[in-house]
Amino acid sequence: DAGITQSPRHKVTETGTPVTLRCHQTENHRYMYWYRQDPGHGLRLIHYSYGVKDTDKGEVSDGYSVSRSKTEDFLLTLESATSSQTSVYFCAISVTGVKDTQYFGPGTRLTVL
Template sequence: DAGITQSPRHKVTETGTPVTLRCHQTENHRYMYWYRQDPGHGLRLIHYSYGVKDTDKGEVSDGYSVSRSKTEDFLLTLESATSSQTSVYFCAIRPIAGQYTQYFGPGTRLTVL
């Protein structure tokens, strides 16, 4: 158990509304990641963070922003949700810099109507 929680676990919202997903970790790991998972695409990286206030874009960052004001929380925001952002979102942490293993949270299923 890597001590990762995600909230909410399920959310239904309407097109054009803002949505914020939260990832919380209990072990002060430096690296945190947000992915989305869609059928046939595996997981695709949205944004990641390598420290408080230090973030970088992944391969599918358009329409998403992130914030990390403290080590334990990494927030993903959809400023104006679209139906193409309907997906399952996973947060992950990487415990050890220089090694590759990531551990994943339980996911948030987001539906944008």
């Protein structure tokens, strides 16, 4: 599982409230990613990071911000949650080598009422 944990695993919140999701990795990987998974859309990239304090937008970044102050932690923040942000959120890390691939965390199910 490449040592990836996500917290919380489940969250229910109300429209307009701020929400922060945390991704933690234990293996010092440089690249980290946040995706959301929705029916009919597969996995879509929200934001990614290529190092401490180095982040960039993905294809569905509106309404989301990220921060990475330490190699091991990548935070995703919904400044003011909306019902359209109800989704399952996955964090991933990138491993390069013989087989370049991404490894995913267990996911956070977020419901915005």
